[in-house]
Structures are given as C-alpha cells and as structure tokens.
Amino acid sequence: MIAALLVALLVMALGAVILGATLGYAAVKFRVEGDPLVEKIDSILPQTQCGQCGFPGCKGYAEAVARGEAEINCCPPGGEEGIRKLADLLGREFKPFSDGFNIEKPKSTAIIDEQTCIGCTLCIQACPVDAIVGAAKQMHTIIAGQCTGCELCLPPCPVNCIAMVPITENVVTWKWKYPAFSIGKAA
Amino acid sequence: MSLRKLFNFHGGVKPAYNKEASIQLPIAAAPLPPELVIPLHQSIGGTPRPLVSAGEHVRKGQLIGAPDGYVSSAVHASTSGTVKAVELRLMPHTSGLSAFCVVIEPDGKDEWGDLAPVPWRSMNSDEVRGALRDAGVVGLGGAVFPSYLKANAGKQGHLNTLVINGAECEPYITCDDMQMREQGEIVVRGAAILRDLTKARQVLIGIENNKPEAIAAMQAAIKATGETNIEAVTIPTRYPAGGAKQLIRVLTGIEVPHGTRSTDYGVQCFNTGTAYAIYEALELGRPLISRIVTVAGNVETARNYEVRFGTPMRDVIALSKAKPDTDRIIMGGPMMGYRMPSDSVPVVKATNCILVGSPALFPPPPPEMPCIRCGECARACPTDLQPFEMYWFSRARLFEKAEAYHLADCIECGCCAFVCPARIPLVDYFRFAKSEVWARETEKDAADQARQRYEFRLEREERDKQEKAARLAAKAAETKAKLAQAGSGDAALIAAAAARTQEAEGKSNAE
Numbered sequence: 001m002i003a004a005l006l007v008a009l010l011v012m013a014l015g016a017v018i019l020g021a022t023l024g025y026a027a028v029k030f031r032v033e034g035d036p037l038v039e040k041i042d043s044i045l046p047q048t049q050c051g052q053c054g055f056p057g058c059k060g061y062a063e064a065v066a067r068g069e070a071e072i073n074c075c076p077p078g079g080e081e082g083i084r085k086l087a088d089l090l091g092r093e094f095k096p097f098s099d100g101f102n103i104e105k106p107k108s109t110a111i112i113d114e115q116t117c118i119g120c121t122l123c124i125q126a127c128p129v130d131a132i133v134g135a136a137k138q139m140h141t142i143i144a145g146q147c148t149g150c151e152l153c154l155p156p157c158p159v160n161c162i163a164m165v166p167i168t169e170n171v172v173t174w175k176w177k178y179p180a181f182s183i184g185k186a187a
Numbered sequence: 188m189s190l191r192k193l194f195n196f197h198g199g200v201k202p203a204y205n206k207e208a209s210i211q212l213p214i215a216a217a218p219l220p221p222e223l224v225i226p227l228h229q230s231i232g233g234t235p236r237p238l239v240s241a242g243e244h245v246r247k248g249q250l251i252g253a254p255d256g257y258v259s260s261a262v263h264a265s266t267s268g269t270v271k272a273v274e275l276r277l278m279p280h281t282s283g284l285s286a287f288c289v290v291i292e293p294d295g296k297d298e299w300g301d302l303a304p305v306p307w308r309s310m311n312s313d314e315v316r317g318a319l320r321d322a323g324v325v326g327l328g329g330a331v332f333p334s335y336l337k338a339n340a341g342k343q344g345h346l347n348t349l350v351i352n353g354a355e356c357e358p359y360i361t362c363d364d365m366q367m368r369e370q371g372e373i374v375v376r377g378a379a380i381l382r383d384l385t386k387a388r389q390v391l392i393g394i395e396n397n398k399p400e401a402i403a404a405m406q407a408a409i410k411a412t413g414e415t416n417i418e419a420v421t422i423p424t425r426y427p428a429g430g431a432k433q434l435i436r437v438l439t440g441i442e443v444p445h446g447t448r449s450t451d452y453g454v455q456c457f458n459t460g461t462a463y464a465i466y467e468a469l470e471l472g473r474p475l476i477s478r479i480v481t482v483a484g485n486v487e488t489a490r491n492y493e494v495r496f497g498t499p500m501r502d503v504i505a506l507s508k509a510k511p512d513t514d515r516i517i518m519g520g521p522m523m524g525y526r527m528p529s530d531s532v533p534v535v536k537a538t539n540c541i542l543v544g545s546p547a548l549f550p551p552p553p554p555e556m557p558c559i560r561c562g563e564c565a566r567a568c569p570t571d572l573q574p575f576e577m578y579w580f581s582r583a584r585l586f587e588k589a590e591a592y593h594l595a596d597c598i599e600c601g602c603c604a605f606v607c608p609a610r611i612p613l614v615d616y617f618r619f620a621k622s623e624v625w626a627r628e629t630e631k632d633a634a635d636q637a638r639q640r641y642e643f644r645l646e647r648e649e650r651d652k653q654e655k656a657a658r659l660a661a662k663a664a665e666t667k668a669k670l671a672q673a674g675s676g677d678a679a680l681i682a683a684a685a686a687r688t689q690e691a692e693g694k695s696n697a698e
Contacts, residue, residue: 047634049641057641129640148637171228173629174282175622179615 037066044085048077049128050150057128065090073097076105077149108149108164110142116161123153123162191420194440196433198569199425200602202358202522204397209361209481209489214369216493217480217506223265223291223497224276224533225251230325231332232258239289243270246300248474251289254320260333261323265476265495268293279500279518279535283528291497302472307380312339315384315469322468323475323536327460328352328363328429329519331537334461339450340386347453348439349387351378351462353394353401354422354429357520360540362479363459365491367394367401370463371408377462379414380469385455390417391438392459395424426522427600431456433569445596460539480534482507484517484543494534500541501530509543517542521549522601556609564603564613570596574603574613581620586627589620597621 041062048058053074055061064070065086072086073095080096087094112123112132119137131147134140153162169175228234235252239245245264252262268291275285305318319335326332340346351374355363367374374392382390394402405419422428422437432443435454443449449456457465460478467473476496480503483489487508494503500516517524518538534541564574573592580589597617604613670679 042638045634046630047637047641049637057645058638059642128644129637130644131640146636146640148633169282169284171278171280171282171284171286172234173626174280174284175626176281176615176618178619179612 035063035066038062040089041065041086044078044082044089045075046077046082046148048148048150050077050148050152052076071095071098106166108166109144109147110149110151110153110162111144111165112140112142113161113163114139114141116159118159118161120158122156122158126152126156128152191418192440193420193422194437196428196436196569197571198567198602199427199433200567200605201424202426202605204358204424205483206359206361206364206397209359209483209491210364210400212488212490214365214479214491214493215506217495217498217503219266219293219295219297219495220498220502221292222271222499223268223293223495224288224499225262225265225291225497226276226278226286226288226533226535227252227262228278228286229262229331229496229536230260230323231330232256232260234287235259235262237273237287237289239264239270239273241270241272244268244294245270245291246298248302248476249300250321250474254333258333258336259320260325260335261321261474262289262496263323263474263476264289264291265497266291266293267296267298277529277532279525279527279532279538281525281528288497288533299473304472305469307384307469312384319465319468321474322464324461324464324468325475325536326458327464327478327536327539328431328458329523329537329539334457334465337450337455337457338381338384338465340384341450341453341455343453345386345388345453346450346455347388348435349378349382349385349390350431350435350438350454350456351381351390351392351459352429352431352434352456353392353398353405353419353459354434355398356395356424356426356429357522357540358426359483359542360481360520361483362481362491362539364398364401365481366463366479367398367459368404371401371404372412373466374459374462375405375408375412375414375417376470377464377466378417378457379412380465381457381462382414382416387455388416392417392419393422393428393434393438394419395428396421397424427569427598427602430569430598430600432598445593475536478534478536478538480538481540482543483540485510485513485545485548486543494538496535497533499531499533500527500538503534503541504530504543507543510545512545512547513543514546515544515549517544522605523599552612553610555611558609558611561608563606563608567602567606569600569602570598572597574617577620578611578613578616581616584620584623586620586624590624594620594624 042059045058045062053061055064061070065072072092073083075082084094117139119134119139121136123140124132124134128150129146129148131143132140133143151164227237233256236255238253239251245251246267247264249264250261251264254261271290271292273287273289276288278284278286307315316335316338319338320333324334326334353363353367378390392405394405402419402421409417409419420438427433428437435449435456436442439454441452441454443452464475477493479491480494481491482503490507492503492506516527516530518527519525519540520542524542558575558578560575568574576592577589577594594617599614599618601614607613
C-alpha cells in the first residue's frame with residue numbers, strides 16, 4: 001500500500017522534474033530578444049527621430065509607451081492615423097492630440113541656403129539620420145531623400161541658413177482622389 | 188486558318204468597338220508643329236536627366252534625356268531645331284501637374300543626326316539591351332515599360348513562346364491595326380529580332396478576329412519576309428484580350444499566377460508597335476521619336492497619324508477637325524484612358540489614341556447606387572478578382588483588407604464598372620486605393636531607412652565614445668608607466684610638469 005503510494009509519488013515527482021527542466025531549458029534557449037511590443041510600436045512610428053515626444057528617438061518613445069510611461073498622443077509626425085494604430089495595437093482608447101501637440105505640419109524637407117552656410121558642422125552633429133554632408137569650413141548640403149523633416153538642424157544653425165520646404169506633389173507621387181460626386185441641380 | 192487550339196480567359200466584356208471610322212484612311216504623317224514639348228519622364232521608372240540646355244541646337248534623334256536608374260529609358264529630340272527651354276510644362280497626366288520638358292523650336296530641316304545600325308547579331312545580350320535602352324524603346328501598347336528589361340531569354344536561357352500583341356481590344360483604337368496593314372513586314376522583322384534576342388522557340392502574333400485585313404496583311408508579311416517559327420493567330424474578339432496576361436492565356440493556355448512573371452513560364456509579350464520600334468532602333472539605328480496615334484471620337488475625320496513625340500495634342504486633333512461640342516480629351520480608349528487636363532499637352536510614348544469626347548458621345552455617368560453584391564463584376568473580371576469586396580474595403584479606406592483581395596493584381600480594365608448595375612465607378616475606387624497603398628509603402632520604406640540610419644548613428648556614437656575612452660585609458664597607463672620608470676614620488680612629477688611647461692613655452696616662442 002505504502003509502496004504503491006511511494007511509487008506514484010516518485011513517478012509524479014520525476015515527471016515534474018523532467019518537465020520543469022525542459023521548460024527551463026526552453027526558456028533559456030528560445031528566449032525572445034528584446035521586447036516584441038517595443039518593436040511593434042516602433043514599426044508604427046514615423047521614424048522622423050525628431051524628439052517632439054520628449055524621448056530620444058522613436059525607439060525611446062516606443063519603449064516608454066510599452067512601459068506605460070507615455071501617452072499615445074505625443075507623436076505629431078505620425079498624425080491621428082498613428083494614434084489610431086497605436087490605440088488598436090495596445091488596446092487603449094483613441095486620444096486626440098493635447099494642446100501644443102496638435103500641430104500637424106505638412107511633410108517637409110530641410111534645405112540649406114548654400115550662399116549663407118559658413119560650414120560650422122553644427123547641423124551635421126544634430127541630424128539624427130546623417131542626412132547632411134559637409135566638412136568644417138566647407139559648404140553643407142542635405143540629402144533630400146534621407147531627410148525626415150525633424151527640424152533638429154534648425155536651432156543649432158548660427159546663421160539661420162536652413163529652411164523647411166514642404167514637399168509638393170509631382171506626377172510620380174500624385175495620388176488618385178477619393179471618388180466623389182459633384183452635387184449638381186437635379187434635372 | 189490555323190488549327191491552333193486556343194484557350195479562354197475568365198470574364199471580359201463586349202463593348203461597342205467603334206473602330207470603323209478611323210480605318211477608312213491610310214496613316215498620315217502629322218506635320219511639324221511650331222513648337223515641340225518633349226517631357227523627360229515618358230516611361231515607367233526614373234526620370235531621365237536632361238542633357239541639353241536652352242539655346243543649344245539639336246538634330247533629329249539626338250539624345251536629350253539620359254536614362255537614370257535601372258528602370259528608365261532615354262528620350263530623344265524628335266526633330267532638328269533649337270532648344271528653347273528646359274522647363275516645367277503641363278503633362279499629359281490626369282493630375283494636371285507639370286514636369287520638366289525639353290521645348291524645341293523646329294528649324295524645319297528635320298535633319299537626322301548620325302545614324303548607325305546596331306550590329307546586334309555580333310553583340311552579347313547586355314550590349315543589345317543597352318542599345319535598346321539608349322534608343323528609348325518602351326512598350327507602345329500603353330504601359331510604356333522599358334523594353335530592354337523585357338528583351339531577355341529569362342532563367343531558362345530561352346523562351347518557349349514569344350507573344351506579339353496585335354489584339355488591340357480597346358474600343359476606338361486602331362493604331363496597331365493600321366500599322367500591321369501598312370508596315371506589317373517591318374513588324375514581322377522586329378518580331379524576328381525579338382525571337383532571336385529571347386531565343387524563343389515560336390512567335391505568335393495574336394490578332395482579334397475583328398481585324399481580318401490586319402490578319403491577312405501579317406500572314407502575307409510573314410510569307411514575304413520568309414521568317415520561320417512566326418505565326419499570326421486569329422483570336423476571338425473580347426475585351427480585354429489585349430491585356431498581356433489575357434493574351435498569353437488565350438494563345439498558350441498558361442495562366443500566369445499572382446506575384447510571378449510570364450518569363451518564369453517561358454513566355455514574354457510585346458506590342459506590335461514595340462516590335463516595329465525595335466527593328467528601327469537596331470537595323471536602322473533610329474531611336475524612338477514618333478508613333479502612330481489614332482484620333483477618333485467626336486471629330487470630322489477619324490484617322491491614324493504618325494506623330495512626333497512632343498507635338499501638342501491640339502495640333503493633331505486639328506488635322507481631324509474636332510466638332511464644336513467637344514468638351515474633353517482622353518488619352519487612350521474609353522475603357523482605360525485618362526482624361527487630359529488640357530488639349531495643349533504633348534503626345535508622348537504612351538499616347539496610342541487621342542479620343543475626343545463630347546457630352547453626347549460620353550454622357551455623364553448616372554448616379555452611383557448602393558452595391559447589392561450581385562457578383563456581376565466578379566463574373567466579368569479578367570483577372571479573377573472579386574471587385575465587390577475590393578470596392579467595399581477601398582471605399583472604407585481599409586487598404587490592408589483590399590490588398591488581401593489582391594488589389595494590386597487589378598489591371599484597371601474597367602470590365603467591372605462596365606457591367607455594374609449600380610453604376611459604381613469601381614475602377615476609380617481601385618485607382619484611389621492603389622495609389623494610397625503605394626504611398627504608404629513608399630513611406631514605410633523611407634521610415635525603415637530612417638530607422639536604420641538612426642540606429643547606425645547611435646552605434647557609431649557609442650563606438651566613438653568607447654574608442655575615445657580606450658585611447659585615454661591607454662594614454663593614462665602610458666604616463667603612469669613613464670612615471671614609474673622615471674622614479675616615484677613628487678620630485679618626478681614636478682620634474683615632468685616642468686619639462687612640459689618648458690616644452691610649451693618653447694612652442695609658443697617658436698610661433
């Protein structure tokens with residue numbers, strides 16, 4: 001009687017040990033690198049790296065949102081659509097931009113006025129995506145295709161030679177409009 | 188008549204063809220206009236870089252725009268004259284936007300630059316492709332995809348079937364029909380060049396059976412040229428039999444699946460006009476500077492014209508005399524064409540037809556009614572899509588779901604809108620959804636690139652910091668070692684400091 005009980009206990013204990021070991025090994029072996037939620041949030045963010053949210057870079061903001069330390073309505077370049085996507089992903093309520101954050105600007109590119117540039121390299125150091133080329137006492141210029149329009153190069157410029165120019169539509173980037181009927185007089 | 192087995196594609200419609208008016212008269216050469224406006228961006232892909240500037244004299248066929256990027260094609264001057272400007276001009280595009288054009292004032296001599304035939308038989312395939320790219324040859328069926336990218340033998344090293352598209356299924360358009368009748372031999376010779384370039388086992392020229400003269404002309408041309416393995420095949424008339432995938436299906440039975448290319452199945456398709464242009468480019472060394480354009484619709488005499496690129500549409504329409512109630516210009520046919528912002532836009536490589544419209548000819552669409560999900564559109568769709576589902580999601584701006592129904596495979600042929608009993612402009616919704624999807628994709632790519640560059644920058648800054656710390660540590664260790672060598676204690680430190688001061692003074696004196 002006692003022996004049978006002992007055998008049963010031993011079998012169960014052995015089972016527990018084997019399963020526990022397997023789970024423990026799997027936890028180490030198949031460990032997820034980084035926080036997958038942060039990656040998901042980061043992929044929604046527009047990657048302007050502008051810091052308007054108050055965190056260093058889009059990744060920093062993504063981490064803060066994932067930890068629950070930041071609201072989802074702090075990213076003006078992402079627009080309302082970005083907030084909606086974040087709300088969907090995180091299961092939170094949609095929140096409109098709070099005052100001071102609601103300035104949705106048209107997408108722009110920085111342009112350096114090459115006549116005024118003195119070649120101080122301050123903007124190069126400020127650019128988060130290395131989109132400015134130039135060297136000390138040489139003219140600087142912006143690689144338009146890489147510029148995210150974050151405006152971080154504007155404040156350090158000592159001669160105010162950088163301007164933000166909105167990106168205009170051209171034949172290639174033109175989009176078909178939503179089909180709409182013009183309302184006319186009924187016959 | 189051949190006994191070739193033909194296949195069917197799904198769906199399709201039979202609109203009124205209205206082709207008779209423009210096949211009464213032979214092709215006429217359009218006269219030189221007072222000003223040619225040649226857009227640099229005329230084909231799919233990168234915008235060519237301008238090679239000329241205002242004041243320069245150009246000759247006919249001179250390169251004025253160099254291809255930029257892998258998918259791009261050259262642009263040439265279509266007559267001799269003086270470049271007046273390289274400036275923004277209204278484009279033949281629905282948007283009404285402008286783009287860079289080379290404006291040429293013809294000198295009237297119309298004199299060719301130096302032309303040399305391309306010895307393509309003794310060149311390797313990359314060199315021939317380069318020659319086609321520099322000759323600006325693009326698909327003249329309407330899609331204007333650079334032909335050099337298509338003129339290769341594929342992964343297998345040879346094609347099974349080369350399809351030459353002479354179906355011309357769109358109503359009103361007859362430019363391919365007339366070209367096959369009048370210049371059939373050159374089309375066949377061009378097809379033979381393509382056959383040799385792609386190492387195709389057989390060449391099938393597909394022509395709809397509403398063009399018996401073109402079929403007879405092509406069969407005669409094949410006999411006259413003595414080219415082998417080329418056959419003109421009559422196919423049933425049904426719109427859109429001239430779509431590349433539909434024509435391949437009809438002629439070979441191969442249904443090219445979603446996300447693959449026809450070359451993966453040993454088939455490639457070129458338009459008859461493209462075959463003609465390839466002959467001209469390789470055998471005569473003439474770049475693509477003109478094409479045959481049908482002028483039809485609300486005009487006195489519908490006709491086909493050989494038009495130099497850059498000729499304002501207004502000048503071409505004037506030859507056919509537009510009727511007074513004309514209210515719109517459409518580039519292409521009534522099914523797939525685009526409304527032009529003005530009649531001053533130039534004829535470009537994509538202009539197969541200038542369709543002149545009036546309220547009587549194309550009455551305004553009746554009001555859109557709700558979709559009743561009858562499924563007529565799905566029965567008519569030649570690409571086996573479900574337009575009513577795509578419509579639903581496009582309308583609701585749920586683009587991911589519309590994409591899940593293979594929105595990208597839509598060829599915008601207009602069959603669904605043609606049969607819709609609720610008269611919903613389905614294609615307008617799909618065009619809207621497609622351009623939104625495309626814009627999002629470009630934005631996403633840009634964001635990914637920005638993320639990569641930002642992360643690389645952080646990494647670099649971190650590395651610089653570590654390297655600096657390591658350098659300082661090494662220096663500190665060195666100094667320490669030196670001190671230890673010189674002897675320990677304050678005396679040594681003081682001596683070292685004095686030496687440094689002396690050195691510094693010496694330096695400043697020297698300066």
